[in-house]
Amino acid sequence: MDAELMDLIRGRSAADIADAVRALVERGALRAGDALPPVRTLAEGLGVNRNTVASAYRQLAQAGLVVTKGRGGTTVADPRPVPQEGFAGDSVLRDVATGNPDPEFVPDPARALAAMAGRPVLYGEPVIDPDLERWAAKWMSDATPPGAPARLTITSGAADAIERLLAQALTRDDAVGLEDPCFLAAIHTVRVGGYRPVGIPVDDEGMTVEGLRAALERGVRAIICTPRAQNPTGASLTAARAAALRDELRAHPYVLVIEDDHFSMLSQRPLHSLIGPHQRRWAVIRSVSKFLGPDMCLAVTASDPDTAAGLATRLTPGTTWVSHLLQRLVLALMTDADVRGKIASAAAHYAARNVAFAARLTAHGVPTIARDGLNLWVELPVAADDVVHRLMRRGWLARSGEEFRLSPGAASDRLRLTVHDLDDADAEHLATDIAAAVRASAQRPGTREVA
Incomplete structure (x- = not known):
């Protein structure tokens, strides 16, 4: 495949080389997972400095078109879009990855709608x-x-x-x-x-x-x-x-x-x-x-x-x-004074529920600090992806920190959880399952034990 690509990729500058690779991806000549020629090989074939090819690959990586894996080489990226916030509507799992506010604390606009009046703009x-x-x-x-x-x-x-x-x-x-x-x-x-x-x-x-x-x-x-x-x-x-x-x-x-x-x-x-x-x-x-x-x-x-x-x-x-x-x-x-009061109640609710869940996780051996916002950012002693998959088998849909990293495919040891709408029983259930998933993951060969 490298030899074929050598005949297709042209350019003397980083921009021209990047454009040539981009065109191959757009035409379907290169597909997700296909390997690009090594930097040295392509540089020698084009008669340019290695830094020029490295710069071209860097531009492509920053545009999300390729993934650079160090010694693993550079491959065409999966064209899937960036993950978005919100419910996973097609999942039967309990979703604790939504990033949504609690509907119970979103003000009902009915009264304000009824009171609205004014001339057309x-x-x-x-x-x-x-x-x-x-x-x-x-x-x-x-x-x-x-x-x-x-x-x-x-x-x-x-x-x-x-x-x-x-x-x-x-x-x-x-x-x-x-x-x-x-x-x-x-x-x-x-x-x-x-x-x-x-x-x-x-x-x-x-x-x-x-x-x-x-x-x-x-x-x-x-x-x-x-x-x-x-x-x-x-x-x-x-x-x-x-x-x-x-x-x-x-x-x-x-x-x-x-x-x-x-x-x-x-x-x-x-x-x-x-x-x-x-x-x-x-x-x-x-x-x-x-x-x-x-x-x-x-x-x-x-x-x-x-x-x-x-x-x-x-x-x-x-x-x-x-x-x-x-x-x-x-x-x-x-x-509206009532709406402002509900916003204040929502602020207290999010903070209290996150603090309570962080305390549950800490008690189960996963030290966690509740900061600010709708979500919890949980540091794990093991790979987050493995914990996410183990939680799926236990009925939970969680989100790995990998999705929030700028480098595609960057491994993460963090979970982002949205837990403020869980009652105490469900919160305890989730905290127990996270701790169990962490322990099981830590027992895999090549991973360090949970303290």
């Missing part, structure tokens, strides 16, 4: 409902850099905002810094947009300074950060970490910094921003989906005037604006 009118804009300005006031001029934009959810922010600032193949592990929608948006994801490791205090520095050195033109309740880890930036990140960004004022404060009203942690007064390109996004429900596809973005102007060109009245009916409904809900 026509073409050419402002894209933001004036009353919602006044409320949103107060809501976003604590999230914007002090003293920095900011403009508001309404989009159809946080993912829509991120897609539009990147599109108005970047071109194909530009590098984007993403947390690793990362929110699934962010991975999907960057790959579909044709940008190059650059992973920035996350620890207990959020995005790492060393990781940000390395990403900036690699020339990222945008960075997406979750300041608190990072999905999937639950990590939140501390004041010290945020200050260190701001210092690192000081020399890069025109890198677009996007903060996705998705958990805002439900968060148990204070907001610490990595956007400093020196940053010229920035945006802060807050959506309502976590507390009003995923079907409420609305997010508020506060950004610098230039970024807001770029967004405005992609949100023209009558084509891509967000329905004023939805805007009015969100405003009616968010200004």
